[in-house]
Amino acid sequence: MTRLVIRGARLLGADPADLLVEDGVITEVGSVSAPSDAEVLDADGLVALPGLVDLHVHLREPGREDAETIATGSAAAAAGGFTAVFAMANTSPVTDTAEAAERVLDLGRACGLTEVVPVGAVTKGLEGAELAELGLMARSRAKVRVFSDDGHCVHDARIMRRALEYIKPFGGVVSQHAQDPRLAGREACCHEGEVSGRLGLPGWPGIAEESIVARDVMLARHTGSRIHVAHVSTAGTVEVIRWAKAQGIDVTAEVTPHHLVLTTDLLLGYDPVYKVNPPLRPTEDVEALRAALADGTIDAVATDHAPHARHDKEHAFVDAAFGMLGLETALSVVSDVMVRTGLLDWADVARVMSTAPARIGGLAHQGRELAVGSPAHITLVDPDREVTVDAAASRSRSRNNPWHGRTLHGAVLATVHAGRVTHDVRNGAGTRRELTNATTSGADL
Amino acid sequence: MTKHLISSADLSRAEVEDILETAASMHDLQRREVKKVPTLRGRTVINFFFEDSTRTRSSFEIAGKWMSADTINLSAKGSSTSKGESLRDTAMTVDAMAVDALVIRHHASGACHQVAQWVRCSVINAGDGTHEHPTQALLDAYTLRTRLGDLDGKHVVIVGDLTHSRVFRSNVITLKTLGARVTVVAPPTLMPSGIGAWSAADGFATSWDLDPVLDGEGEHGPVDAVMMLRVQRERMSGGYFPTAREYTVGYGLTRDRLERLVARNDDVLVLHPGPMNRGLEIAPEAADSPQSVVLDQVSAGVAVRMAVLYHLLAGEDTPAPMPASATEGAVR
Numbered sequence: 219m220t221r222l223v224i225r226g227a228r229l230l231g232a233d234p235a236d237l238l239v240e241d242g243v244i245t246e247v248g249s250v251s252a253p254s255d256a257e258v259l260d261a262d263g264l265v266a267l268p269g270l271v272d273l274h275v276h277l278r279e280p281g282r283e284d285a286e287t288i289a290t291g292s293a294a295a296a297a298g299g300f301t302a303v304f305a306m307a308n309t310s311p312v313t314d315t316a317e318a319a320e321r322v323l324d325l326g327r328a329c330g331l332t333e334v335v336p337v338g339a340v341t342k343g344l345e346g347a348e349l350a351e352l353g354l355m356a357r358s359r360a361k362v363r364v365f366s367d368d369g370h371c372v373h374d375a376r377i378m379r380r381a382l383e384y385i386k387p388f389g390g391v392v393s394q395h396a397q398d399p400r401l402a403g404r405e406a407c408c409h410e411g412e413v414s415g416r417l418g419l420p421g422w423p424g425i426a427e428e429s430i431v432a433r434d435v436m437l438a439r440h441t442g443s444r445i446h447v448a449h450v451s452t453a454g455t456v457e458v459i460r461w462a463k464a465q466g467i468d469v470t471a472e473v474t475p476h477h478l479v480l481t482t483d484l485l486l487g488y489d490p491v492y493k494v495n496p497p498l499r500p501t502e503d504v505e506a507l508r509a510a511l512a513d514g515t516i517d518a519v520a521t522d523h524a525p526h527a528r529h530d531k532e533h534a535f536v537d538a539a540f541g542m543l544g545l546e547t548a549l550s551v552v553s554d555v556m557v558r559t560g561l562l563d564w565a566d567v568a569r570v571m572s573t574a575p576a577r578i579g580g581l582a583h584q585g586r587e588l589a590v591g592s593p594a595h596i597t598l599v600d601p602d603r604e605v606t607v608d609a610a611a612s613r614s615r616s617r618n619n620p621w622h623g624r625t626l627h628g629a630v631l632a633t634v635h636a637g638r639v640t641h642d643v644r645n646g647a648g649t650r651r652e653l654t655n656a657t658t659s660g661a662d663l
Numbered sequence: 664m665t666k667h668l669i670s671s672a673d674l675s676r677a678e679v680e681d682i683l684e685t686a687a688s689m690h691d692l693q694r695r696e697v698k699k700v701p702t703l704r705g706r707t708v709i710n711f712f713f714e715d716s717t718r719t720r721s722s723f724e725i726a727g728k729w730m731s732a733d734t735i736n737l738s739a740k741g742s743s744t745s746k747g748e749s750l751r752d753t754a755m756t757v758d759a760m761a762v763d764a765l766v767i768r769h770h771a772s773g774a775c776h777q778v779a780q781w782v783r784c785s786v787i788n789a790g791d792g793t794h795e796h797p798t799q800a801l802l803d804a805y806t807l808r809t810r811l812g813d814l815d816g817k818h819v820v821i822v823g824d825l826t827h828s829r830v831f832r833s834n835v836i837t838l839k840t841l842g843a844r845v846t847v848v849a850p851p852t853l854m855p856s857g858i859g860a861w862s863a864a865d866g867f868a869t870s871w872d873l874d875p876v877l878d879g880e881g882e883h884g885p886v887d888a889v890m891m892l893r894v895q896r897e898r899m900s901g902g903y904f905p906t907a908r909e910y911t912v913g914y915g916l917t918r919d920r921l922e923r924l925v926a927r928n929d930d931v932l933v934l935h936p937g938p939m940n941r942g943l944e945i946a947p948e949a950a951d952s953p954q955s956v957v958l959d960q961v962s963a964g965v966a967v968r969m970a971v972l973y974h975l976l977a978g979e980d981t982p983a984p985m986p987a988s989a990t991e992g993a994v995r
Contacts, residue, residue: 412857418772418794418832421856488773532751534771536792 221256222637227266227598229588231564237266239594242637247590259639261598264631267568269301269595271575271584273364273393273472274448274520275545277303277334279325281310286525286615288322291545292331293613294523296640298545299597299630302333302576302584303523307344308369314339314350316358323360331640335579338362340381340392344370349381356388363580366393368448369495371430373399378434382443389580391470393446394434396455397496401426407536409497413482419535424452424503427496431455435462435469446578447471449522451496453506460515470578472520473507475544475551480504480620490531490538491620494524511570512561518575521548525616543619546612549597550605551621553628557601564601572597596634598644603629667779667786668971671797671836678974679840683805685970686963692729693966703732706763706976710736710789713769718937718961719789719799723766726968732763732976750774751781758782763976767791772829785975793827799936800833802967804841806959807888810932815842818884820876822848822914823892823944824903826855830892830936835867846883848873850913852903853894873914877924886924888932891916891945907943918948925954932956 222239238246277291307313319336326334338355355362402422410421438445510516524541556562576585586592609619633641708727727734764785772792779786790796845867933955
């Protein structure tokens with residue numbers, strides 16, 4: 219039996235307690251006398267959260283292992299406090315079959331640093347024309363529940379309708395990348411507004427997202443199915459979702475950390491590190507997104523971690539790749555802009571970064587209360603730690619980090635995944651323990 | 664003087680006036696038999712054109728040669744991505760040849776801005792996507808000043824496809840720098856996004872209707888110059904306007920509109936950066952009228968680019984290219 223005692227952590231920011239973990243399960247909470255064979259993790263002053271769950275990452279394997287692999291992405295996830303990440307389907311080949319999904323699952327288990335959950339494509343090859351084998355992916359060992367053509371919008375209303383109907387029997391959900399391709403031109407590379415007008419960059423307006431979300435919530439109502447809105451980026455989308463929830467429509471939504479902070483005016487230097495899809499929006503949208511996350515209209519934070527090789531970013535702005543890193547900085551950003559401002563407390567952070575995403579993604583064993591009987595997925599946070607982000611220090615294989623040089627408040631100091639410590643920088647980065655090549659005892663915990 | 668010329672906003676009023684003054688002496692040089700001055704002897708200027716251009720490239724080339732710089736033309740049509748080389752690699756490769764200046768025309772907005780951060784040499788923007796074209800704005804200002812004198816309070820109307828126009832974006836900055844009043848006119852579909860806030864912040868006027876502006880109605884006031892922008896026929900398929908005929912009726916400088924302008928002000932100027940779509944945005948009668956300074960613009964192009972090269976590349980101790988007393992070409 220492997221035993222771990224976590225000493226003096228403030229559960230969800232409340233009073234300190236000890237946690238005893240035995241064989242990957244929490245067996246005692248309160249004042250624990252450590253068994254002699256137990257590893258002891260001193261968490262004095264740290265906030266304990268249920269292991270973070272990210273509904274939206276790009277791990278690039280298979281296909282673009284030069285930008286990220288499941289191993290490097292898992293290491294970045296563990297460093298960011300994540301015990302489960304949903305790996306988007308836009309790899310090469312696309313995750314649009316049971317075999318492809320199982321391969322991602324197995325590669326993730328072989329790393330053992332976080333639970334890698336494959337997202338299945340909605341349509342074959344992400345082409346938007348024919349349904350992928352949704353049922354076979356759901357029935358596979360990967361038990362796919364989240365389907366997304368992320369990177370592309372499922373823009374054909376007929377295909378969207380059928381997908382929503384088809385996934386009902388196995389409790390699936392479509393995570394929609396809402397972007398009307400007719401309103402976002404082929405060259406569109408940023409938010410359409412004053413900044414894009416001045417810079418002469420082709421952009422796309424918020425309505426390209428909002429009109430699809432409006433259609434999709436009506437389709438969800440019509441089909442009685444479940445829809446999830448990926449990376450909400452505009453105040454208008456928030457209004458539509460708020461309305462839909464009031465109608466009882468089964469809709470959930472996520473927001474990225476970068477859309478909670480970064481705004482369009484960062485584009486004034488034409489630095490492609492700020493090129494992302496959905497694009498950075500004006501301050502009014504950022505404020506609406508923070509308010510929506512605070513009031514529950516937006517259910518979850520998801521990173522949309524999107525690593526890119528340097529040479530794919532060092533092009534002219536219109537030619538550069540979309541996307542930015544997010545796994546390692548997500549908690550710090552949320553701490554900085556939501557907790558320190560009083561918009562959320564740590565129990566709320568546990569909800570938006572663990573409980574809600576686990577529920578939306580259908581992971582019963584993640585996002586659980588830190589209580590006896592729960593699988594030991596635990597993230598330990600120093601709420602006061604000041605961190606200055608250094609892109610070069612990332613565990614990710616890529617360096618497209620928009621937070622480089624910024625100082626954030628609050629940091630993940632240790633992560634426990636299925637009872638095992640997968641990240642630990644309590645004594646400074648120099649002593650961090652890296653787990654390599656390990657396997658989890660019970661990956662389905 | 665700045666090291667680079669990326670945006671018209673890089674130049675203060677004093678700098679613009681310095682350049683235009685130098686351009687005037689360069690312009691004199693053009694009328695001489697021997698046109699060459701030794702000012703930039705030993706300097707290397709690369710004209711790197713990622714996009715087709717006739718007049719801008721040739722005028723930069725002539726400008727460099729008349730200043731005795733070694734000028735080399737490179738073209739790399741198509742995007743850097745399609746070539747498989749990143750823009751950074753392309754820029755660093757050229758910079759590694761120890762050149763003094765890179766004159767860049769690129770299909771992508773911001774490309775010159777990015778390149779300037781990677782290279783040691785001076786970067787001159789010869790047009791980046793739909794962003795800016797600062798030397799065009801300088802030659803337009805030169806042309807206007809030659810005819811109108813000081814531009815303080817003068818009213819310049821810019822008409823056409825503003826959304827896709829780098830000429831507009833640079834001109835509005837340089838004209839404002841020189842104290843001119845600017846009104847821009849386009850149908851709503853060809854107005855850049857956010858132009859309301861932008862024009863309010865930067866102090867220029869906008870209008871969807873051409874006639875009240877040309878007629879100087881109300882607050883618009885009298886017109887000193889009209890700059891017509893090229894409208895690409897391809898824009899029709901993008902839904903920006905229905906037909907060429909309809910565009911001309913709404914926004915073209917037709918014979919009738921020219922006559923009304925001239926009736927109010929005989930000295931009104933008509934500009935066009937070229938190439939012109941005769942019959943679409945400008946009627947032949949307007950293009951070839953006594954008011955038209957389209958060829959003056961072209962002629963000013965070389966002089967202004969010589970002045971820009973001089974101001975960016977000549978060292979502190981380099982003598983001014985044309986001593987005021989000189990009566991013949993400096994190279995004998």
